[in-house]
Amino acid sequence: MENKKIKVALVGNPNCGKTSLFNALTGLNQKVANFPGVTVDKKTGYCKLSDAKGNTIDAEIIDLPGTYSLYPKSMDEHVTFQLLCDPRNPLHPDVTLVIADASNLKRSLFLCSQIIDLKTPVVLALNMMDLVVKKGLEINIPMLEKKLGIKVIPINAREKIGIDELKKAISGDLTAPRADFINIRSFAPEVVDLIQKTIHVNSDYVAFQIANNYELIPFFNQNPQKKEVIKSFLDEHKFNSSSLQATETLERYKILAEKVIKDVVIQKDIQQKKQFTSKLDRLLTHKVFGYVFFLLILFLIFQAVFAWSTLPMEWVQKGFQKLSEVTQNALPPGFVNDLLVNGIFAGLSGIVVFIPQIAILFTFIAILEDTGYMARVSFIMDKLLRKFGLNGKSIIPLVSGVACAVPAIMSTRTIQSWKERTITILVTPLMSCSARIPVYTLLISMVVPNRYVLYSINLQGLVLMALYLIGFLTALFAAFLLSLVLKAKERGYYIMEMPVYRMPRWSNIGITIIEKVKIFLFDAGKVIIAISIVLWFLASFGPGDRFKNIEHKYSKTEFTKNLTSQEIKRHIQSEKIAASYAGSFGRLIEPVIKPLGFDWKIGIALITSFAAREAFVGTMATIYSVGEEDSHESIKEKMMADINPQTLKPTYTVAVGYSLMIFYAFAMQCMSTLAVVYRETKSWKIPVFQFAYMGVLAYIASFVIYHIFK
Amino acid sequence: MDKNISMDKMKVGQSALIVSFTDELMSLKLLEMGCVPGELVILECKAPLGDPISISVSGYLLSLRIDEACTVIVAIQD
Numbered sequence: 001m002e003n004k005k006i007k008v009a010l011v012g013n014p015n016c017g018k019t020s021l022f023n024a025l026t027g028l029n030q031k032v033a034n035f036p037g038v039t040v041d042k043k044t045g046y047c048k049l050s051d052a053k054g055n056t057i058d059a060e061i062i063d064l065p066g067t068y069s070l071y072p073k074s075m076d077e078h079v080t081f082q083l084l085c086d087p088r089n090p091l092h093p094d095v096t097l098v099i100a101d102a103s104n105l106k107r108s109l110f111l112c113s114q115i116i117d118l119k120t121p122v123v124l125a126l127n128m129m130d131l132v133v134k135k136g137l138e139i140n141i142p143m144l145e146k147k148l149g150i151k152v153i154p155i156n157a158r159e160k161i162g163i164d165e166l167k168k169a170i171s172g173d174l175t176a177p178r179a180d181f182i183n184i185r186s187f188a189p190e191v192v193d194l195i196q197k198t199i200h201v202n203s204d205y206v207a208f209q210i211a212n213n214y215e216l217i218p219f220f221n222q223n224p225q226k227k228e229v230i231k232s233f234l235d236e237h238k239f240n241s242s243s244l245q246a247t248e249t250l251e252r253y254k255i256l257a258e259k260v261i262k263d264v265v266i267q268k269d270i271q272q273k274k275q276f277t278s279k280l281d282r283l284l285t286h287k288v289f290g291y292v293f294f295l296l297i298l299f300l301i302f303q304a305v306f307a308w309s310t311l312p313m314e315w316v317q318k319g320f321q322k323l324s325e326v327t328q329n330a331l332p333p334g335f336v337n338d339l340l341v342n343g344i345f346a347g348l349s350g351i352v353v354f355i356p357q358i359a360i361l362f363t364f365i366a367i368l369e370d371t372g373y374m375a376r377v378s379f380i381m382d383k384l385l386r387k388f389g390l391n392g393k394s395i396i397p398l399v400s401g402v403a404c405a406v407p408a409i410m411s412t413r414t415i416q417s418w419k420e421r422t423i424t425i426l427v428t429p430l431m432s433c434s435a436r437i438p439v440y441t442l443l444i445s446m447v448v449p450n451r452y453v454l455y456s457i458n459l460q461g462l463v464l465m466a467l468y469l470i471g472f473l474t475a476l477f478a479a480f481l482l483s484l485v486l487k488a489k490e491r492g493y494y495i496m497e498m499p500v501y502r503m504p505r506w507s508n509i510g511i512t513i514i515e516k517v518k519i520f521l522f523d524a525g526k527v528i529i530a531i532s533i534v535l536w537f538l539a540s541f542g543p544g545d546r547f548k549n550i551e552h553k554y555s556k557t558e559f560t561k562n563l564t565s566q567e568i569k570r571h572i573q574s575e576k577i578a579a580s581y582a583g584s585f586g587r588l589i590e591p592v593i594k595p596l597g598f599d600w601k602i603g604i605a606l607i608t609s610f611a612a613r614e615a616f617v618g619t620m621a622t623i624y625s626v627g628e629e630d631s632h633e634s635i636k637e638k639m640m641a642d643i644n645p646q647t648l649k650p651t652y653t654v655a656v657g658y659s660l661m662i663f664y665a666f667a668m669q670c671m672s673t674l675a676v677v678y679r680e681t682k683s684w685k686i687p688v689f690q691f692a693y694m695g696v697l698a699y700i701a702s703f704v705i706y707h708i709f710k
Numbered sequence: 711m712d713k714n715i716s717m718d719k720m721k722v723g724q725s726a727l728i729v730s731f732t733d734e735l736m737s738l739k740l741l742e743m744g745c746v747p748g749e750l751v752i753l754e755c756k757a758p759l760g761d762p763i764s765i766s767v768s769g770y771l772l773s774l775r776i777d778e779a780c781t782v783i784v785a786i787q788d
Contacts, residue, residue: 068742068743069742071738071742073738073739103769103770104768104769104770105769106744106768106769107743107744107768107770110742110744135769242734242735242738243734245738246734246737246738246741249738249741249742249746250741250746250747253741253744253746277771278754278766278771281754281755281764281771282755285755285757285758285764286758287758290758291758375773378773379757379762379764379773380757380758382757382761382762382775383757383759383760383761383762384759386775491735493736493739493778494762494773494774494775494778495739495740495743495772495773495774495775495778496772496773496774497743497770497771497772497773498764498770498771498772498773499771500770500771
């Protein structure tokens, strides 16, 4: 027999332990998808319950974005509203599980009281009971159940206490709450009647909620006449949504204070000593110590993402190299072999190599979030960054962007405001990431003399630092301009709860890391694989018989008699890339990039760099047929010896070198970043715009630099 | 005796009662977070640059920007 299936919506305030409870209920049995039509992540998990008769029930738990009220104020809250208040929504729950922070009982019960009035079965999980005891309070649970008319289960989500009782309550025979918490009908009787008749809902409060936000209900968008009727009816009855909302909120808080909290919460001992959180806040938001501490944290994150990830990243690269070698030798040479090794494995390696950095960065971010420190970061950085249209929390992605933009962009999730988050995503790739280092060092060694100025300052080091600085300042400037251009989608609030400091939970952190890695691998990974196959095709095939002709040429002995077999192989590769589609493309764009001082060979490298910026060095090595075993020096020598056939002067002048460096500083040449921006913004609009604006910026800046130094 | 001021003018450590709001949309957000008229607020601390500020209200800490705090009228308690 098929098991009974139920849908459970998990609702609660931000910072009330909702994620801990979700993890405790579902373990690793979770997945992240999209709510249809919006950019909000839909986290669902599964858990097995059993009813009184011992039958198994499959519960699908839907983790809804944290909210303080049912009235939607942000995109995230639209989802919560639509799911709970629209009975026609395919995800409309059978049971709503409300989680409340017991140490913040009044505010948590406010949301709960709204959900009670929706008249679907409700279970209340009272979390953080340990904090209640610490505050010297006691909560009378049976009394609370009586007052609210719903089942109440005290839990400690972090310690997984009370989870079994909670599961039992969800699987029990639940009925909708019988009594209304407040008499909402009296607020607007005619409106409630009309909505109930139009869309067939029994609860007065659902009807009232729909009257406030009928635009968000798909039913009315499918039936425009009915929408018109509602609209004119509301106008006619002077239905003032804001003022009714305020009245409702006040009414609920009044009842909570006078009729619920007073009888339920018992003050046991009065020893209201200054709380630990307040003391720690004094220190961590202090003028001097606060910033020193934050700088230390940033330094640690930076070190970790940069240095600790080097070894695992090497393992990934070596592992894939080995796999490629084995495959290359095991399979007969030809199209499949080449596609597998140079197309698919290269792409896969380019994806997997990011995992160490993502895992390390999110370990830190999860700790910062779990302990409550992230809210303080926002608090002390907000005024500085707000001037540039950014959020206090933007500092974390910006700094991590110096290591790699991919995990940095994934970490913008913590920024609630759509506008500030989008700006952060748009400017983070301007920070000088580690993939630019090989390009910079090669070019600097070519065009900047290794000299000391003022006795102690190395000129090459100075230029490298200037490039980092240019990236950072441009990011701030671009953010400022974007903040003037971008229109906010919703009214932004800073208003934010400062959660109490708590110890992090390792199981939560582990689940966060797994979730982030999965999102990257499966969502961004698809795009990266596709692009890397296209890039492989461009570099490995050429129009017409060109490739055959090259092989034919080198099969004759007059060309090869003075060369070793290694050298022949390199010459063939070098000529092939020049003859490939990528080579043709390089020549095609040569007139466009010529004003920047670039030739078609650089054009090829610009295209292959799209896989990852450091591919510039490898491509140059192939074009100038330098072997892998040769050092950096030999690429440099070959490039510097290159003579422009038209001017008969060296191709790589100082002007070209600087122009190229600036181009790499600004241009969006990273498919992985674009793929992750697409994943995080759920549309191609932002990544395409980002590619365009950074490209234009790079082009103009390189043009100017080239003409200054020429 | 007029001790009504906007919340951004409060000093650290001072306590006050919420009286009213000057911005309707902002008030809706604050109300649902438990900042209802008559509720006691204490200014716990200010960010190093004076903005945002952190208040304790209804048993928890809430941080808000100065331009948000100035829409809340409070009566200073002695």
